[in-house]
Amino acid sequence: MTRYQTRLLNFVYRTIGDREKAEDLVQEVFIRVYRHLHRFDRSKKFSTWVYTIASNLAKNELRNRSRNPLVLFQTVQKNFQDEDRPLQFEDTTSRPDDMYRKRHLREIVEESVAKLPEHHRNVFILRELEGKSYEEIAEITDCNLGTVKSRLNRARNSFAEIIAPYVD
Amino acid sequence: MDCREFCDQHVAFVDDTLAGIELVRMQRHLMECESCAKHDAKIRRALLLFRNLPSIEPSADFSQRLEARLRNCEYDHLFVTTQRNLRRGAIAATIASVLMLGYIGSTLFHSDAPRDLVMAPVVATIPEPDLTPFTTSTPAIVTSVSAGLTIWPAALFAEQVPVRFAHSSLELANYTR
Numbered sequence: 001m002t003r004y005q006t007r008l009l010n011f012v013y014r015t016i017g018d019r020e021k022a023e024d025l026v027q028e029v030f031i032r033v034y035r036h037l038h039r040f041d042r043s044k045k046f047s048t049w050v051y052t053i054a055s056n057l058a059k060n061e062l063r064n065r066s067r068n069p070l071v072l073f074q075t076v077q078k079n080f081q082d083e084d085r086p087l088q089f090e091d092t093t094s095r096p097d098d099m100y101r102k103r104h105l106r107e108i109v110e111e112s113v114a115k116l117p118e119h120h121r122n123v124f125i126l127r128e129l130e131g132k133s134y135e136e137i138a139e140i141t142d143c144n145l146g147t148v149k150s151r152l153n154r155a156r157n158s159f160a161e162i163i164a165p166y167v168d
Numbered sequence: 169m170d171c172r173e174f175c176d177q178h179v180a181f182v183d184d185t186l187a188g189i190e191l192v193r194m195q196r197h198l199m200e201c202e203s204c205a206k207h208d209a210k211i212r213r214a215l216l217l218f219r220n221l222p223s224i225e226p227s228a229d230f231s232q233r234l235e236a237r238l239r240n241c242e243y244d245h246l247f248v249t250t251q252r253n254l255r256r257g258a259i260a261a262t263i264a265s266v267l268m269l270g271y272i273g274s275t276l277f278h279s280d281a282p283r284d285l286v287m288a289p290v291v292a293t294i295p296e297p298d299l300t301p302f303t304t305s306t307p308a309i310v311t312s313v314s315a316g317l318t319i320w321p322a323a324l325f326a327e328q329v330p331v332r333f334a335h336s337s338l339e340l341a342n343y344t345r
Contacts, residue, residue: 001231001234005226005230005231006223006224006225006226009224009225009226010223010224013224014221019224023226023227023230026226027230027233027234027237030234030238031237031238031241034238034241035241105217106221106222109217109218109221110221113218127183128215128218128219129218129219129221149179149180152179153175153178153179156179156182156211156214156215157211159214159215159218160210160211160213160214160215163214163217164210164214167213167214167217
């Protein structure tokens with residue numbers, strides 16, 4: 001549990017963009033693993049199975065959000081409330097404007113990822129953040145190898161295009 | 169190599185999964201094509217930013233909340249299992265009752281009809297003789313021979329060996345010849 005909780009949390013959070021909900025979903029992943037452990041095929045990789053559950057839950061959450069505009073609005077509103085966002089780059093040796101730029105850049109990167117289409121974003125996060133192989137990603141997302149590579153290529157191009165004006 | 173082929177293989181190039189020859193061709197194309205070199209640099213810079221995003225940590229009470237949920241999950245599982253077992257027991261009891269009632273009903277329903285009694289055959293046997301205390305000189309021979317011989321050869325030595333007789337009430341009887 002300890003081994004996977006941070007990684008899963010980052011994966012789900014980057015996918016759905018809501019930290020509180022991401023924690024709930026990660027807990028739900030562990031509950032499902034606990035309930036269905038007897039059904040796990042031990043010839044397969046355990047982490048792939050866990051990530052598959054997490055990916056499906058994140059997808060369901062996004063699907064539910066798109067059907068419920070109120071939930072979407074509340075999520076967007078919450079994400080823009082500054083007091084809820086922890087300051088990740090707390091560095092007293094840096095100048096204040098550097099800290100502001102760093103924090104601002106982090107937000108830009110997160111927002112740029114959130115702008116990617118859902119099926120591209122999923123593959124992008126699994127590859128770039130979680131370091132999963134193409135085969136593992138294909139198994140987690142239930143698509144073939146060619147599709148994984150194609151989506152990854154498009155995700156990288158799209159992300160680079162979105163973020164280019166801010167880093168040039 | 170042309171730019172289209174370069175773009176098609178760019179994912180594998182960035183992930184360093186290309187075979188040696190292909191890798192060399194891609195690197196050569198980068199040196200020759202400014203546009204593809206800019207594209208490659210743009211992608212790598214963007215990926216560097218993303219990969220260096222700080223990791224978020226679970227909140228302080230995350231483990232506590234998870235443990236509470238897992239405990240509830242266990243209770244729910246026990247409850248469901250108990251309910252299922254009770255239901256199965258109730259179904260089994262109902263079926264048994266129905267069968268029993270059916271049997272009783274069929275017995276009562278058919279009780280007026282005349283039936284041929286089938287008795288078990290009687291086998292006459294010779295009555296057992298009355299057992300009386302042994303007084304005659306014909307004893308039930310319960311004898312043993314210290315040599316461990318069977319009765320038949322022992323009888324041959326009856327004249328020679330001392331023999332003690334006991335009658336059916338297992339009392340020592342005197343035998344005089």
